[in-house]
Amino acid sequence: GAGVSQSPSNKVTEKGKDVELRCDPISGHTALYWYRQRLGQGLEFLIYFQGNSAPDKSGLPSDRFSAERTGESVSTLTIQRTQQEDSAVYLCASSWAPGQGAFFGQGTRLTVV
């Protein structure tokens, strides 16, 4: 596809369950970002992958959150033992090189009930 693709677009899960969110970046983009956006709020940085460098995990809010990326392809964000406070839109973005403009996907709306 031409843009960043995220799946699922919506996810409703029960408190305590694990969820996995997927991001397919634009082909050839070396940088990939995950952000969280609570209703009516700004973008909260979670994690940043750049090529084969060690990811910047400084934004992950707790050890229940983890993310992986294989090479310069798909990334998955996993949230274990979900809590109601995890309800938000999770946005993924990619850019073709460090320091270049990043393009966002449509996001995954996560609702924990």
Place this chain on the structure above:
Amino acid sequence: GQQLNQSPQSMFIQEGEDVSMNCTSSSIFNTWLWYKQDPGEGPVLLIALYKAGELTSNGRLTAQFGITRKDSFLNISASIPSDVGIYFCAGQLGGAQKLVFGQGTRLTINP
């Protein structure tokens, strides 16, 4: 840590008016970006700035990368109803650094 202060938080204007918003930081950035987000959508990149002093236009939108590298502004001329949305600035210190976002400016236009 790196923080961006974006202002104003919200704007209520008449259609046809010009709009100006800005972002400031205590940190120096090498890249400044401006995004627009519509309800239920991901942010869309409007303008990217890569050099101090750079002034870039995209249709009715104009943005500048401040000379000190600590600020940027976005202007919208002759606003139209489809300009409604939330505008975010973002800065990046360098290629190895994350993108930092401002808190957003919510633009509302009265017809």
